[in-house]
Amino acid sequence: MTEQTKKTLKQFDLYSIERTPAYVVFEDILKENMRIMQRVMDESGCHILLALKCFSMVRAFPVLSKTLKGVCASGPFEARLGRENFEGMVSTYSPAFSEGDIRECAENSDHLVFNSFNQYKFFKDIAKQVNPNIKFGLRINPEITEKAACDMYNPCRSGSRMGVTIDEFKPDELDGIEGLQFHALCQMGADVLEKAVDAFEDRFGEYIDQMTWVNFGGGHWITQDGYDIEKLIFIIKEFRKRHPGVEVYIEPGEANVLNAGIVVSSVLDIVKNGSTKNVIIDTSATCHMPDIIEMPYIPDIIRAGKGGEKKYTYQLGSATCLSGDVMGEHSFDNPLSIGDRVAFLDMALYTMVKTTTFNGMKLPDIHYVTSEGTIDCVKKSGYHDFIKRLED
Ligand SMILES: Cc1ncc(COP(=O)(O)O)c(C=O)c1O
Incomplete structure (x- = not known):
């Protein structure tokens, strides 16, 4: 602190x-966090979003949206909240959408991230009908083995339903998918992000350059004492050098507030x-x-x-x-x-x-x-x- x-x-x-x-909630402390986020974006070239699942206090949005590039939403309500109250983009991911959800999410989202090829195939046409400008992404599971502070918050835990593993990945079904996303961290340092990015590139590297964006999820403890900000900036910059033309997003909740x-x-x-x-x-x-x-x-x-x-x-x-x-x-x-x-x-x-x-x-x-x-x-x-x- x-x-x-x-x-x-x-x-x-x-x-x-x-x-x-x-x-x-204190505006001055939010502003301090935003100064750090601004530096990360300026020096690494990434885009930072706010995870609404963590913090949805509308009164604080004007201060946060001055710096952040938008929000990530977990379903129709958060997507609408973001669209109506936060400047910038809305990126929506859910482990599974219903047809009703998809219509509402598509209406209020710029990125729509699916958790399986199944859901993508099932809903892509409906989503495009509702919002012809929507961009589709797929969540993958980099299967890192880092021990999380709490297994309940570990999306890579054994048997996890979060994200497509490389064994289930279907390269011939990627048509129309413009982004890959992983969320593998929880209250973690840049050293763990490095492992996640390595695993992402090892397993899914050959598909990354077909994308226009990637999203490294949340769990980056950027504003915590001792967090290695230089390393975070380095990891993202190097990734961008290896994959020119691929935009990098991260979507922390906790670190922003x-x-x-x-x-x-x-x-x-x-x-x-x-x-x-x-x-x-x-x-x-x-x-x-x-x-x-x-x-x-x-x-x-x-x-x-x-x-x-x-x-x-x-x-x-x-x-x-x-x-x-x-x-x-x-x-x-x-x-x-x-x-x-x-x-x-x-x-x-x-x-x-x-x-x-x-x-x-x-x-x-x-x-x-x-x-x-x-x-x-x-x-x-x-x-x-x-x-x-x-x-x-
Ligand atoms: C897909 C996704 N993105 C972002 C976040 C935000 O994570 P954090 O608040 O740990 O930064 C979460 C948290 O569960 C998540 O599931």
């Missing part, structure tokens, strides 16, 4: 928002069980920050340490009935009291897009802190969100 980002977060008064739970948001929660109660002091808060991991459970990982909290690091250690958990709905042990300099606010760091990504109202939990409000320092409440949550999921 840069010093500037730390400063932005430190200066934010957790009590300046009216109520919790709340997501708060890394560190840009927090979840602010309030302490509702503190209950002891043996030596464990449980702090119950109004935010839920499963409903509002599901990667905590899915990965799993222990999120950082502003001005707190890991359990045992500071004087007062607590286990933080939510007010749902799911026993495992906990955010792990954290420690603080001072004892926590009912009504205190705590803020979880790095919560712009894969949070707002994944919320549920399980247990009748309230969804967090959503705030946007502009560079001028105003706090825009872009979503006030309430009973309407809960009932709308169940009944019109």
Whole structure:
């Protein structure tokens, strides 16, 4: 995390928002990430898109779309969201489309990426009818063996349904396909991208120059501390030299919005069980920050340490009935009291897009802190969100 980002977060008064739970996203931090993305594009010649599956906060789109070249979508809703709200192109990929999906996706996409030759054959004519300018791509699986932090997020895991393997590849069915895409990374460095590009070229190299574009997917942890940006730029530049005329796209989600948001929660109660002091808060991991459970990982909290690091250690958990709905042990300099606010760091990504109202939990409000320092409440949550999921 840069010093500037730390400063932005430190200066934010957790009590300046009216109520919790709340997501708060900072424009200044998005701008910092965008400066890095701009450099990567300028120096490597690639195009960077935003993966909407990670972050779909429309209020932040103007700042992101000043730099990024468009979005990648996972289906008709995201394609439409991107087309209507984000400058630039829309690239849509799904492991499988239905006929209804294809019509809507084709209408709102520039690149349409299929997961199999089957789907391509089945839908190419319909898609062209709807949008004669659409360009087709195929997702391939480079089958890298890199150990992912979490197998659930490893598209190259054994038996994966993501992308055509070289054994299933049908060169005689490539007619009309202009792009090849892989997505093989998750929170990974440029060294793993290098392996993925090597595997891509080893297996599919003879087809690359028939294409006008390739897409190296997401999972590039570009804005993370220690990420080797020089290496990323080098890999893409060299690829472009080896394949002149082939445009390179990448479509990170996480790296575009890394560190840009927090979840602010309030302490509702503190209950002891043996030596464990449980702090119950109004935010839920499963409903509002599901990667905590899915990965799993222990999120950082502003001005707190890991359990045992500071004087007062607590286990933080939510007010749902799911026993495992906990955010792990954290420690603080001072004892926590009912009504205190705590803020979880790095919560712009894969949070707002994944919320549920399980247990009748309230969804967090959503705030946007502009560079001028105003706090825009872009979503006030309430009973309407809960009932709308169940009944019109
Ligand atoms: C096809 C595709 N592109 C892009 C992304 C974005 O990945 P990340 O947010 O890890 O950069 C994903 C994430 O699952 C994906 O499946």
